[in-house]
Amino acid sequence: MNNPIQVTRSSMPGLDEYVEEIKDLWDNQWLTNMGIKHRRLEAELARYLNTPNIALFTNGHLALEYLIGALELKGEVITTPFTFASTTHAIVRNGLTPVFCDINPHDYTIQTENLESLITEKTSAIIPVHVYGNVCDFKEIERIAKKFNLKVIYDAAHAFGVTVDGLGVANLGDASMFSFHATKVFNTIEGGALTFADSSMKEVLNSYKNFGITGPETVEYTGGNAKMNEFQAAMGLCNLRHVDEEIYKRKIIYERYIENLNNIKGINLSLPQKGVKSNYAYFPVIFDGFPLSRDEVHDELTKQNIFSRKYFFPLTNSFECYRDRFTPDETPIAKYIAKRILTFPLYADLSLGDVDRICAIIKTSITNVR
Ligand code: T4K
Numbered sequence: 001m002n003n004p005i006q007v008t009r010s011s012m013p014g015l016d017e018y019v020e021e022i023k024d025l026w027d028n029q030w031l032t033n034m035g036i037k038h039r040r041l042e043a044e045l046a047r048y049l050n051t052p053n054i055a056l057f058t059n060g061h062l063a064l065e066y067l068i069g070a071l072e073l074k075g076e077v078i079t080t081p082f083t084f085a086s087t088t089h090a091i092v093r094n095g096l097t098p099v100f101c102d103i104n105p106h107d108y109t110i111q112t113e114n115l116e117s118l119i120t121e122k123t124s125a126i127i128p129v130h131v132y133g134n135v136c137d138f139k140e141i142e143r144i145a146k147k148f149n150l151k152v153i154y155d156a157a158h159a160f161g162v163t164v165d166g167l168g169v170a171n172l173g174d175a176s177m178f179s180f181h182a183t184k185v186f187n188t189i190e191g192g193a194l195t196f197a198d199s200s201m202k203e204v205l206n207s208y209k210n211f212g213i214t215g216p217e218t219v220e221y222t223g224g225n226a227k228m229n230e231f232q233a234a235m236g237l238c239n240l241r242h243v244d245e246e247i248y249k250r251k252i253i254y255e256r257y258i259e260n261l262n263n264i265k266g267i268n269l270s271l272p273q274k275g276v277k278s279n280y281a282y283f284p285v286i287f288d289g290f291p292l293s294r295d296e297v298h299d300e301l302t303k304q305n306i307f308s309r310k311y312f313f314p315l316t317n318s319f320e321c322y323r324d325r326f327t328p329d330e331t332p333i334a335k336y337i338a339k340r341i342l343t344f345p346l347y348a349d350l351s352l353g354d355v356d357r358i359c360a361i362i363k364t365s366i367t368n369v370r
Contacts, residue, residue, distance in 0.1 A: 266290025
């Protein structure tokens with residue numbers, strides 16, 4: 001049996017490079033609470049993402065959860081259920097009501113045609129998701145948000161380094177949340193960041209992630225603890241040096257998948273959007289009219305020690321914890337896609353031979369069925 005192939009594998013710098021980066025932590029013994037490496041990483045990421053305002057967090061989820069609190073959003077927030085648990089939970093954990101909008105069948109982002117009909121006098125914000133790094137229809141979202149005076153926060157957990165017509169996605173909307181989790185294109189082990197348009201938010205966010213403390217004897221907000229520590233920041237400083245090469249390697253693998261799987265009946269691929277520089281974060285495939293169902297393909301690969309993932313199934317509006325509140329029937333396209341989508345292994349060091357093998361298993365599975 002071949003070695004297991006997981007859906008992804010963390011990118012890591014050489015051990016020597018990381019050890020060199022963390023050495024001085026033993027001199028100054030300053031390990032967290034917005035230390036030197038934290039500040040350096042913020043500056044370097046602002047440059048890389050070409051955006052003026054950034055605040056680091058211990059993970060992407062808390063960044064989003066605290067941002068919603070800091071913006072003092074109220075009532076209802078329009079979002080999509082085709083996402084990781086985090087997006088919906090961040091809304092609900094702030095005491096707000098998520099209102100689910102359906103997704104586009106081609107790029108799985110929020111369907112703007114339906115957006116206006118979901119807005120009520122209680123709506124305070126829209127939280128769309130750049131799912132798999134596909135960029136939402138930001139121009140239409142911006143138009144609607146302006147018309148109804150709503151905040152726009154992008155869940156950009158998948159969209160690190162993505163640009164649209166040359167503009168970094170970190171500059172869209174009022175704010176964006178990025179995840180630097182171990183499974184992401186750029187990681188700080190666990191980690192995340194917010195980018196935002198209003199520079200005065202920086203102090204508020206820094207305070208929110210540090211218990212709401214604003215001075216030696218003042219606590220102005222009911223914040224919590226979501227600071228990135230110096231070891232995380234050190235990992236980020238190292239990984240950032242290699243991220244362009246990582247994305248390039250992913251592109252080669254992505255293109256190999258396309259070469260292998262293009263033009264197979266029943267297999268729909270999500271090709272890069274026009275004007276978008278992708279980060280090749282995920283390789284989602286829709287099985288629709290293929291001789292095997294999505295679940296059968298998943299099980300066939302698993303038998304061969306290849307672990308694809310059903311990102312995103314189940315939809316968040318069908319989670320057990322929301323059983324009595326929401327239903328996936330309100331978002332029929334998302335429900336349809338979630339039943340048919342499978343994300344294939346994709347990471348910088350995946351060999352092209354392994355990509356060919358994965359694709360060959362899928363192609364031969366058709367003949368086995370016949
Ligand atoms: N919004 C969206 C749209 C998101 O996708 C996410 C996170 C968030 C918000 C929240 O951001 P964070 O708070 O996480 O920063 C994984 C990740 O844990 C999660 O970060 C990510 N989305 C989600 C899509 O995927 P799981 O439960 O699938 O992870 P797990 O542990 O099964 O790992 C998947 C594979 O990754 C493993 O089979 C092997 C590989 N792996 C995993 C870990 C933990 C590594 O190579 N190294 C590792 O350290 O959620």
